[in-house]
Each structure stands twice: as C-alpha cells, then as structure tokens.
Amino acid sequence: MLVIESSEGDIHEEATRWLRFLAAVGKSPNTIRAYGLRLAPYLSWSVASGRDWRKVRLTDLVEWKTVVVATPCSGAKGLPRPRRPATVDAWMTAVVEFFKWAEAAAVVEPALSGLIYEPRYIAAGVYGGEQGRIRQVKVPELQARSHQETASPEWIEFPRARAVLLNLELVARDRFLVDLLFFTGLRIGEALALFRQDVHFLAENSGLGCRIRGPHIHVRSNEVLNGARAKTGPRWVPVPDRVVFSYEDYLLDRRDILGLDSNPHVFVNLYRSSRGTAMSYAGVVDLFQRISVSVSSRIRPHMLRHTRATMWLRGIDTPRLDLDTVRVLLGHASLEATSIYAHSRAEDLRAAVSNASLPGIGDEKGR
Structure with a gap:
C-alpha cells in the first residue's frame, strides 16, 4: 500500500515505510488499509495548511481532531451524520501510531512521549493479560469525548455586526469595558476584578515594577469590593492602542466626576x-441589555470572549494564532478547553485539505 502526499501523486516515503513495517510485524491487511486511509488525509491537511508534519505539536493534532469531529460521515441511506467518538478515536490512533513509529525510526525528534502519547497501566484481564501491562496511549487532549461534543460557542460572526458594536456611542467607562472585553478576551469577572495597579499601558513599564514591555494588563486575584474574581491563575494579556486610548478617555471622565478617588x-x-463604588455584575447586565437594544441583537459579555478567541484562531482582522497561544491568552488550563473555539474553524480547516472526500474521510467503513 502506498500513501500519496500531494495532488501531483508524490509518494509519502515515511508513511509508506510505516505501512510496510506494519505488514512485516503481522498486522492484518484490513488494519493496514484502515491506518493508511486515516493517515493520508492528515498528511494532506498538514501540507495544505502549511504545517511540517516532522515538527508536530500537540496543538496541530488537537486541531486535526476538530476536523475529524466536524466532518460528517455517511450514515443510513447515504445521509450525513456526526462521526461517533469511537471512530474519532480510531482516526487519532492511526496518526499517533504513525508518530510513535516515526520517533522509533528516528524520522522525527525523540520528544513525543508525554506530548502526544503517555504510558498507562492496563489491569490484568482481557486487555492486560494475566499480570497487567503498560501501554502507550493517546494523551487525553487527543481522545474523543464519550458524550456529545460541545456546541460551538456563540460569537459575533458578521463583520458589520462587530463594526456596529465597536462604533456604538457609549459613555467613556462603558466604551472602555466593551473595548477591553472585545480585544483581550477577558472574562467579565476578570475585568470587574481589575485594580488600577494591574493596568500597565506604557511602552516601558519598569517604573511600575514590571519587566513586560508594551501596553498590557495583569489578571490576578485581588481583594475585591464587588464579589468579582479571576477564575484562573495569574496571567498578563497585551492590549492594542485602541484600548489604551479608551482607558485614557475613561480616566478623564472618572476624574471629572469623582475627583481624585x-x-x-x-x-x-x-x-x-x-x-465611586465598584461596578457590579448587575451593572454589566444592565449595560449589555442596553447595547443589545441599540444593535438589535442579543449581546452578552461572554460573546466578546468567544468572538476574540475565534478571531485569533481564524486570523480575522489579526494575525492567526495557534491553539496553545490562544490557550495562554484566555487563561485556560488545558488545550481541551480552548479547542471548543477551534470547532468554529471547521470549514476553514476542512478546506485546507485539497480533497475532503479522500478515501475514508466520509465514511466509517473499515473500523
């Protein structure tokens, strides 16, 4: 069996070597065929999306999993239906097994253990034998969920709707809050928990005791007066000039109204x-209700976080960021939490494969 890596019909040497290895160690022809049919689309996607498969990262495979999950397969009477978790697992297993072989064959750098697969003890029994054994299995981020996949987060998809929101006439404080949420992806609780000492909007912040250059904010736990809190551990998030300018307008307004508070x-x-008291979540709800009326569409604070994450991952009006960078910016503890936003890229990711109907991509036969 051969694996073709391009529309020109070039043979993928390493993948073909792997399939021949499987045959040499006694794998069945059906298993070899299934592995080849599940590996080939991944390699095509890697080429089409500008990835070097030899330098694979966990984020690459997580994004590939979203493609597999989002691409429907043929069900009864040829009608499309979602792919079963067990089938998604089979697709990911084929790719991980290829990389395990590639690592052992010195085709890729020996640094994948613990990154895309990890040891797991299998207790004695049908799969563990008489005494149990250690197996190398996919890391949790690459395993399919046994329950129904989480729906794609609701975001402000249309450019005109985003423009209306950003150009809406608001008082200075509210304009700064909307800009901050939209351009940084902060949770509303994190924004309400910000102290003025967390705002570092200078080109050089060493005078504030901070080594980070450029405008940014620090998200951390503060002794708040409004019940708000930062949900995760401390992090810093860069901000664009627009947020800096809207903050300056807000500070002028605040001083005019409150003086030196x-x-x-x-x-x-x-x-x-x-x-002069700390703004509460109830005040935010009231603000976004008024915004929703003004834009004739229901807008919630968390939609701005969903929108920013999606824009980062899809490269909308900003350089495209990889999944791990977005994870850090959003303050997620795991890639699995961030991968829900990669689902919104499903059409883009599938389009990166030159032929989405490659053998095996549209059906579950040969499982």
Missing part, C-alpha cells in the same frame, strides 16, 4: 447611584 477598582459606578 481612592477606589482601587478599574471599573466603578459613575453615572447613576452609588457613584
């Missing part, structure tokens, strides 16, 4: 009752 919170009540 001592509240450490970035966001405080200015325009209604309880002036």
Whole structure:
C-alpha cells in the first residue's frame, strides 16, 4: 500500500515505510488499509495548511481532531451524520501510531512521549493479560469525548455586526469595558476584578515594577469590593492602542466626576447611584441589555470572549494564532478547553485539505 502526499501523486516515503513495517510485524491487511486511509488525509491537511508534519505539536493534532469531529460521515441511506467518538478515536490512533513509529525510526525528534502519547497501566484481564501491562496511549487532549461534543460557542460572526458594536456611542467607562472585553478576551469577572495597579499601558513599564514591555494588563486575584474574581491563575494579556486610548478617555471622565478617588477598582459606578463604588455584575447586565437594544441583537459579555478567541484562531482582522497561544491568552488550563473555539474553524480547516472526500474521510467503513 502506498500513501500519496500531494495532488501531483508524490509518494509519502515515511508513511509508506510505516505501512510496510506494519505488514512485516503481522498486522492484518484490513488494519493496514484502515491506518493508511486515516493517515493520508492528515498528511494532506498538514501540507495544505502549511504545517511540517516532522515538527508536530500537540496543538496541530488537537486541531486535526476538530476536523475529524466536524466532518460528517455517511450514515443510513447515504445521509450525513456526526462521526461517533469511537471512530474519532480510531482516526487519532492511526496518526499517533504513525508518530510513535516515526520517533522509533528516528524520522522525527525523540520528544513525543508525554506530548502526544503517555504510558498507562492496563489491569490484568482481557486487555492486560494475566499480570497487567503498560501501554502507550493517546494523551487525553487527543481522545474523543464519550458524550456529545460541545456546541460551538456563540460569537459575533458578521463583520458589520462587530463594526456596529465597536462604533456604538457609549459613555467613556462603558466604551472602555466593551473595548477591553472585545480585544483581550477577558472574562467579565476578570475585568470587574481589575485594580488600577494591574493596568500597565506604557511602552516601558519598569517604573511600575514590571519587566513586560508594551501596553498590557495583569489578571490576578485581588481583594475585591464587588464579589468579582479571576477564575484562573495569574496571567498578563497585551492590549492594542485602541484600548489604551479608551482607558485614557475613561480616566478623564472618572476624574471629572469623582475627583481624585481612592477606589482601587478599574471599573466603578459613575453615572447613576452609588457613584465611586465598584461596578457590579448587575451593572454589566444592565449595560449589555442596553447595547443589545441599540444593535438589535442579543449581546452578552461572554460573546466578546468567544468572538476574540475565534478571531485569533481564524486570523480575522489579526494575525492567526495557534491553539496553545490562544490557550495562554484566555487563561485556560488545558488545550481541551480552548479547542471548543477551534470547532468554529471547521470549514476553514476542512478546506485546507485539497480533497475532503479522500478515501475514508466520509465514511466509517473499515473500523
């Protein structure tokens, strides 16, 4: 069996060697065929999306898993249906097994153990034998979920809708809050928990005791006055000039209304009752209800986080970022949490494969 790596019909030497190795160690022809049919689309996708398969990263394989999950297969009467978790696992197993062989054959750098596969003890029994054994299995991020996949997060998909939101006339504080959420992907609780000392908007911040250059904010746990909190551990997030300018407008407005106030919170009540106190989530709900009326569409604070994550991953109005970078920016503990946003790239990712109907991509035969 041969594996073709391009539309010109070039043979993928390493993949073909792997299939021949499987035959030499006694794997059945059906297994070899299934592995080849599941590996070939991954290699084609890697080429089409500008990835070097020899320098594979966990983020690459997580994104490939989203392609496999999002691409429907043929069900009863030829109608498309979602791929079963067991089938997704089989597709990912083929790719991981190829890389395990490639590592052993010195085709790739020997650094994949613990990255895309890890040892697991299999207890004595049908799969573990009489005494149990250690097997090398896919890391959790590459395993299919046994339950139904999480729906793609709701985001502001249409450019005109995003433009309307960003050009909406708002008072200075509210404009800064919307800009901050939209351009940084912060959770609303993280924004409300910000203290003024967390805002480092200078080109050089060493005078603030910070070695990070350029405008950014620090997300961390503070002794808040409004019940808000940062959900995860500390991190810093860069901000664009627009956020810096809207913050300056807000500070001028705040000083005009409150004078030199001592509240450490970035966001405080200015325009209604309880002036000078920390802004609460109830105030944010009220703001976004008014925004929703103005734009004639329901907008929630977390939609701005979903929108920024999707824009980062798809390269919309910004350089495209890889999954791991987005994970860090969003403050996710694992790639699995961030991968829900990769689902929104499903059409782009499938389009990166020159022929989405490669053998095996549209059906589950030969499982």
